Amino acid sequence: MIDDAGVVVAFWVIAVSTVVCALMVAAVRNLVHAVLFLALTFVGVAGIYIVLAADFVALVQVLIYAGAVGVLMTFAIMLTPAADRRNSETIFQAPAAVLAGLVLAIVTFVAYDTEWRISGRDAFPATAASLGEAFLKPYVVPFEVVSVLLMTAMIGAIVLTREEGDDV
Amino acid sequence: MLQDLDRLGPVLAVLVAAGLIVLADLVVPRRREKWLAGVALLGLAASAAWMVQLIARDRQASYFSDSMALDDFTIFFTFLFIGVAGAVLLASLEYVERFGSHKGEFFALVLVATAGMMLLAGSRDLVAIFVALELTSITQFILAGFLRDDRGSEAAIKYLLLGAISSAVVLYGMAFLFGIAGTTRLVATDGGASIAGAIAAGDSGIRSALLVSMVFLAAGFGFKMSIVPFQMWTPDVYQGSPTPVAALLSVGSKAAAFAVVLRVFFEGFGADTFVGEDWKMMFAVLAAVSMTVGNVMALRQTNVRRLLGYSSIAQAGNFLVGLAAISSTSDGTALGASGVVFFIATYAFTNLGAFFAVMAIGNRTGSDEIEDYAGIARRSPLAALVLTICLLSLTGLPPTAGFWAKMYIFNAGMRADLVWLVMIAVLNTVVSAFYYLGLARQMYRGDGEPGEDLRPALTTQAVLVAAAAGVCVFFVYPIPLIEAAQRAVHAFA
Numbered sequence: 001m002i003d004d005a006g007v008v009v010a011f012w013v014i015a016v017s018t019v020v021c022a023l024m025v026a027a028v029r030n031l032v033h034a035v036l037f038l039a040l041t042f043v044g045v046a047g048i049y050i051v052l053a054a055d056f057v058a059l060v061q062v063l064i065y066a067g068a069v070g071v072l073m074t075f076a077i078m079l080t081p082a083a084d085r086r087n088s089e090t091i092f093q094a095p096a097a098v099l100a101g102l103v104l105a106i107v108t109f110v111a112y113d114t115e116w117r118i119s120g121r122d123a124f125p126a127t128a129a130s131l132g133e134a135f136l137k138p139y140v141v142p143f144e145v146v147s148v149l150l151m152t153a154m155i156g157a158i159v160l161t162r163e164e165g166d167d168v
Numbered sequence: 169m170l171q172d173l174d175r176l177g178p179v180l181a182v183l184v185a186a187g188l189i190v191l192a193d194l195v196v197p198r199r200r201e202k203w204l205a206g207v208a209l210l211g212l213a214a215s216a217a218w219m220v221q222l223i224a225r226d227r228q229a230s231y232f233s234d235s236m237a238l239d240d241f242t243i244f245f246t247f248l249f250i251g252v253a254g255a256v257l258l259a260s261l262e263y264v265e266r267f268g269s270h271k272g273e274f275f276a277l278v279l280v281a282t283a284g285m286m287l288l289a290g291s292r293d294l295v296a297i298f299v300a301l302e303l304t305s306i307t308q309f310i311l312a313g314f315l316r317d318d319r320g321s322e323a324a325i326k327y328l329l330l331g332a333i334s335s336a337v338v339l340y341g342m343a344f345l346f347g348i349a350g351t352t353r354l355v356a357t358d359g360g361a362s363i364a365g366a367i368a369a370g371d372s373g374i375r376s377a378l379l380v381s382m383v384f385l386a387a388g389f390g391f392k393m394s395i396v397p398f399q400m401w402t403p404d405v406y407q408g409s410p411t412p413v414a415a416l417l418s419v420g421s422k423a424a425a426f427a428v429v430l431r432v433f434f435e436g437f438g439a440d441t442f443v444g445e446d447w448k449m450m451f452a453v454l455a456a457v458s459m460t461v462g463n464v465m466a467l468r469q470t471n472v473r474r475l476l477g478y479s480s481i482a483q484a485g486n487f488l489v490g491l492a493a494i495s496s497t498s499d500g501t502a503l504g505a506s507g508v509v510f511f512i513a514t515y516a517f518t519n520l521g522a523f524f525a526v527m528a529i530g531n532r533t534g535s536d537e538i539e540d541y542a543g544i545a546r547r548s549p550l551a552a553l554v555l556t557i558c559l560l561s562l563t564g565l566p567p568t569a570g571f572w573a574k575m576y577i578f579n580a581g582m583r584a585d586l587v588w589l590v591m592i593a594v595l596n597t598v599v600s601a602f603y604y605l606g607l608a609r610q611m612y613r614g615d616g617e618p619g620e621d622l623r624p625a626l627t628t629q630a631v632l633v634a635a636a637a638g639v640c641v642f643f644v645y646p647i648p649l650i651e652a653a654q655r656a657v658h659a660f661a
Contacts, residue, residue, distance in 0.1 A: 145296075148303060156309075160316065
């Protein structure tokens with residue numbers, strides 16, 4: 001199915017627009033615009049998931065990343081008082097671009113040079129069910145540890161932001 | 169399932185204790201919050217007891233469908249992390265006064281970080297490793313900013329930003345491994361697909377992906393190990409974070425990072441596979457650079473905590489000599505790998521002792537500047553003595569455990585034909601003696617004003633004595649520790 005002409009065209013359209021959006025995140029000066037481009041990048045990644053027949057992950061990607069994370073970041077920028085809402089210039093721009101280009105070149109080379117393992121299995125009929133089973137069977141420890149992690153992060157946020165003397 | 173849960177017991181005990189502390193914090197009156205440390209210590213004791221009974225019932229196995237391992241390696245590091253956390257909790261009893269009403273949360277977060285490290289040492293699945301790594305890291309980002317003053321917040325934010333990048337880099341490296349093996353399991357006991365299996369059966373077709381993957385993994389984990397060139401955060405964080413947290417970072421976090429590197433590289437990539445020589449050479453170069461940069465920078469420091477920061481970078485370089493010298497020798501001792509584990513254990517005693525001595529002195533004098541250490545031996549003889557012993561051990565001089573650790577790891581390097589690396593390491597030891605012994609001499613200089621007595625609290629004294637005793641006892645009788653280290657890595661060989 002992945003060799004289907006429509007799928008191939010869809011992949012290239014989505015991939016190119018995702019990469020362009022990702023580049024714009026780094027290139028635009030206005031931070032709010034950068035966040036909007038980031039949300040578009042997230043949507044593009046969701047499109048790639050759909051091309052890979054991972055419908056459930058794609059939905060979650062749109063819901064959580066494009067939706068929640070994007071809104072959260074916009075709020076964070078809007079609510080930060082007196083902050084400069086512009087990507088700042090740094091002297092590291094040129095070296096960083098060179099480094100990024102180098103990594104891109106290496107990764108591209110590796111992607112073509114390597115004999116990747118092709119799973120060859122059919123697409124999952126119901127991805128949500130397969131995911132749930134994976135979470136509760138082979139990946140049950142990481143799955144549960146993530147909840148501890150979220151709890152810890154919440155406690156940390158409270159400790160670090162609460163003013164001394166507040167009685168909550 | 170229940171049997172697997174039983175094997176996870178030591179971690180669960182620690183997490184339950186952390187949860188109990190957070191709940192109890194709501195009802196315990198503010199001036200009694202310190203007693204919550206008792207709950208934390210009980211949790212650690214329960215964890216150790218659970219581990220002992222697991223060993224007694226011979227429960228070692230790969231469990232939760234090979235995502236976790238309960239082997240001698242996990243057992244060794246579990247006990248190490250319990251010990252480190254216990255020492256940090258005891259030594260922080262005086263320091264927590266600065267945290268106002270957040271003492272309970274501090275104890276709970278130290279426990280969560282410890283649980284993360286225990287999970288990290290026991291994980292043999294890339295997803296489990298990554299989640300455990302995040303649990304440890306995010307907890308430590310919070311702990312680093314616990315003082316909420318300017319310097320502490322700066323340290324915490326630096327640590328957070330660089331830590332987030334390093335996590336992304338680790339994840340990218342893992343993605344390559346998944347692409348090659350089609351699974352996240354390092355090892356498959358049921359004979360299915362595994363990363364170790366794919367690499368052992370692999371050839372030049374997957375070589376370039378493996379090389380990129382190992383560079384990314386070494387970079388990401390290198391941040392946690394605080395090796396050059398991923399060390400930028402170390403001095404700032406050691407200086408800005410609360411001293412007990414700095415002690416936890418410099419020992420626990422570093423040990424956990426080396427544990428996971430041993431697991432991924434020795435067990436996953438393998439020492440005798442077609443990429444074995446590649447990653448060993450990579451670590452040899454990183455070792456030489458870390459030692460040299462760490463020691464040279466340490467020479468110029470005027471603040472004790474920054475000095476210990478650079479010293480810990482240099483020490484990480486010493487550990488790496490062992491990684492570079494890994495081989496699965498026929499007698500099963502795997503000199504290089506057991507050298508790393510043995511060095512980490514002696515370093516745990518040594519660096520905890522050093523940090524707690526600095527904390528005891530800093531609590532009283534309010535300064536961490538080296539010039540203020542003049543004559544401190546007269547005002548705080550115990551802390552000065554312990555710090556001196558620990559500095560000797562960090563240098564690698566007898567009569568301390570650090571001497572055997574360096575001898576062992578240099579010997580492993582020589583046996584692995586890494587003469588050039590051992591030469592660099594020995595030269596670096598000489599350089600390090602300048603600043604380690606210089607600090608020791610400063611403390612015993614006569615011209616400090618006598619001033620008031622700076623005796624630390626009783627619990628701090630007890631931990632100081634225990635650390636120094638450990639450093640000395642393992643000089644006289646290092647055999648049990650060496651044997652435990654060799655058993656620990658035997659699981660991989």
